[in-house]
Amino acid sequence: MLFRINPSxxxxxxxxxxxxxxxxxxTGALQTGDQLxxxxxxxxxxxxxPNTVAKAYRELAHEGVIExxxxxxxxxxxxxxxxRVADKLRAxxxxxxxxxxxxxxxxxxxxxxxxxxxxxxxxxRKGGRRA
Amino acid sequence: MHEPMAELIVxxxxxxxxxxxxxxxRGLDLQLPAGSICGFLGKNGAGKTTTIKIxxxxxxxxxxxxxxxxxxxxxxxRQRIGFVSEEKDLYGYMTVxxxxxxxxxxxxxxxxxxxxxxxxxxxxPLMRKVKELSRGTRTKLALLLAFCRGAELLIFDEPTSGLxxxxxxxxxxxxxxxxxxxxxxxxxxxxQIAEVDQIAxxxxxIDRGRxxxxxxxxxxxxxxxxxxxxxxxxxxxxxxxxxxxxRTKRMGxxxxxxxxxxxxxxxxxxxxxxxxxxxxxxVTLKEIFxxxxxxxx
Numbered sequence: 477m478l479f480r481i482n483p484s485x486x487x488x489x490x491x492x493x494x495x496x497x498x499x500x501x502x503t504g505a506l507q508t509g510d511q512l513x514x515x516x517x518x519x520x521x522x523x524x525x526p527n528t529v530a531k532a533y534r535e536l537a538h539e540g541v542i543e544x545x546x547x548x549x550x551x552x553x554x555x556x557x558x559x560r561v562a563d564k565l566r567a568x569x570x571x572x573x574x575x576x577x578x579x580x581x582x583x584x585x586x587x588x589x590x591x592x593x594x595x596x597x598x599x600x601r602k603g604g605r606r607a
Numbered sequence: 608m609h610e611p612m613a614e615l616i617v618x619x620x621x622x623x624x625x626x627x628x629x630x631x632x633r634g635l636d637l638q639l640p641a642g643s644i645c646g647f648l649g650k651n652g653a654g655k656t657t658t659i660k661i662x663x664x665x666x667x668x669x670x671x672x673x674x675x676x677x678x679x680x681x682x683x684x685r686q687r688i689g690f691v692s693e694e695k696d697l698y699g700y701m702t703v704x705x706x707x708x709x710x711x712x713x714x715x716x717x718x719x720x721x722x723x724x725x726x727x728x729x730x731x732p733l734m735r736k737v738k739e740l741s742r743g744t745r746t747k748l749a750l751l752l753a754f755c756r757g758a759e760l761l762i763f764d765e766p767t768s769g770l771x772x773x774x775x776x777x778x779x780x781x782x783x784x785x786x787x788x789x790x791x792x793x794x795x796x797x798x799q800i801a802e803v804d805q806i807a808x809x810x811x812x813i814d815r816g817r818x819x820x821x822x823x824x825x826x827x828x829x830x831x832x833x834x835x836x837x838x839x840x841x842x843x844x845x846x847x848x849x850x851x852x853x854r855t856k857r858m859g860x861x862x863x864x865x866x867x868x869x870x871x872x873x874x875x876x877x878x879x880x881x882x883x884x885x886x887x888x889x890v891t892l893k894e895i896f897x898x899x900x901x902x903x904x
Contacts, residue, residue: 483804486889488825516787523780525644525808526787531825598887 481524489524493532498541501552512542512550613640615677616760616792617662622671623816624657631657633816634671639794639809644786646803647796648896649813655796658813659764662794663690675760686714689758693765695749699738703731703748707755716757725751729781743774750778754785761785763795767802775799779806800893810892814900820867824892831895834864836877837884845880849873854898865890865898 479496481489500506512518515533519526533550536542543553579589617639624632632654639645649655660666661673664680675684697706707726711717726733729747732740740748746766753761766782767775783806786793797803803810810827812820820827830851836842842862847855851868864873870887877885890898 484801484891484893486828486891486894488828490825516784519787520780520784523776523783523805525806526783527642527644527808528825595884595886 479518479522481522483524489528490532490535493529494536494541497532497536501541506552508552508554510552512552514549613642615639615674616641617673617675617794618677619658619661619673620671622658622661622673623669624654624661624666625669631816632661632668632671635813635816636818637811637821639792641792642790643809644782644793644807645795645809645811646807647794647811647813648798648800648803649796650900653813653900654816655813656764657816659690659762659794659796662762663688686716686756687759689753689756689761691746691749691753691761691763691766693768695745697737697745697749699736701737702734703737703740704733706737706748707733707752710752711755714756718755718757721755722751725754725781742769743771743777746770746774746778747781750781750785754789759791761791761793761795763793765797766795767797767799775802782806800891800896804892812896812899820895820899827892827895828889830869831865831867831890832870833888833890833894834866834870834873834877835884835886835888836862836864836873836882837886838862838881839883843880847873847876849876865894 479493479500481492481496483489485492497506497512506512512533513521515526515529519529522529533542533544537544537550540553543551545551576589579592584592615638617637619635619637622632622635622637623630635654635658637658647655647658657666661668662675662680664682664685673680676687678684698709701709707722711719711722725731725747729744729751731744731748731751737745737748750766753763761782763782767778770778779802782793782795785791795803795807804824807824809823810820811818838860840860842857842860844857845862847864849866849868849872851866852864852873853867854865856863862877866873870885874885874887
């Protein structure tokens with residue numbers, strides 16, 4: 477398993493690691509029941525703080541993406557929540573597709589659409605953002 | 608902030624140290640919980656070396672309190688601290704083997720098992736004289752000597768200074784590997800912000816003898832941010848009331864705010880002022896460092 481972390485990006489490292497585990501599951505590089513590398517070997521291999529790896533695993537377990545089996549390690553979760561997440565995403569996908577189609581019809585480029593989405597996601601959550 | 612409070616391995620409060628009337632430390636507060644790897648950043652002359660000397664019992668504070676393992680820094684506390692200085696303080700005339708035996712004699716809790724493991728892992732030439740070793744190999748020997756004494760607190764002063772990037776990575780990897788396998792707390796000073804970013808989970812930035820930023824790196828990355836606020840016309844000359852505003856720059860239509868308390872309050876204020884766009888950008892540890900430490904006098 478190969479994860480790549482950029483310590484200088486400003487994004488907390490545990491979040492980067494969480495994203496990469498999720499991505500590996502989406503692409504099928506990691507599949508249900510697969511064992512993730514142990515905290516010690518992974519921190520040593522990637523030269524990153526073991527507490528950071530532990531935090532990422534804890535959060536992933538909390539989200540139901542992986543399962544921590546006592547004494548045995550971390551495994552990609554069998555079904556329940558991961559599937560529900562996938563269902564949730566599938567259900568939302570037409571919304572995004574519709575919006576993207578409308579934006580394209582207005583002549584926005586892919587890059588511009590991506591920037592709009594990213595700006596919206598990066599913006600503070602609570603209302604009153606735009607004047 | 609609200610993490611469960613682990614045992615504090617290092618704790619100083621209101622620590623002051625003057626040398627001939629010059630204040631090196633001006634009320635330093637430090638808290639280092641067990642099991643953390645804490646990077647200690649500061650410009651030259653900020654007070655890093657003085658702090659480390661006090662923690663090692665090599666200097667005494669003018670006032671204030673410094674404790675390690677919850678008690679005063681005495682001989683028994685010093686047995687539990689491993690230290691690697693920038694100069695690596697080794698005896699050049701000894702062979703590597705002599706140097707290891709010599710050091711082991713001072714430490715009743717010497718870990719012969721680790722000694723064997725690290726001699727092999729670092730590929731140390733036992734019969735070579737220390738003065739003939741490369742800088743990288745000297746550093747590895749110094750690490751072995753610190754690791755094997757059975758210390759629970761490791762203090763490093765610029766552990767990778769003068770090493771090439773590959774060797775520096777080896778050293779960081781050795782430190783991480785050791786910490787992952789032994790219950791260990793690490794306090795290391797460095798000018799290499801990228802390496803603090805990489806292996807630390809906590810950071811303390813010291814400036815003019817005071818701690819000006821301290822906390823877990825995750826917390827700092829979440830709280831510190833830069834907010835770019837764009838207005839339809841010339842940006843108004845305003846002072847943001849939101850807490851955490853460290854620096855504000857105004858250029859034409861744009862106001863750039865550097866905050867240490869997240870972006871929500873500032874973004875709300877900006878909207879109320881009629882901003883047309885508010886972008887929040889994460890900042891790097893390097894930016895946090897540069898924005899926090901004082902300008903040159």
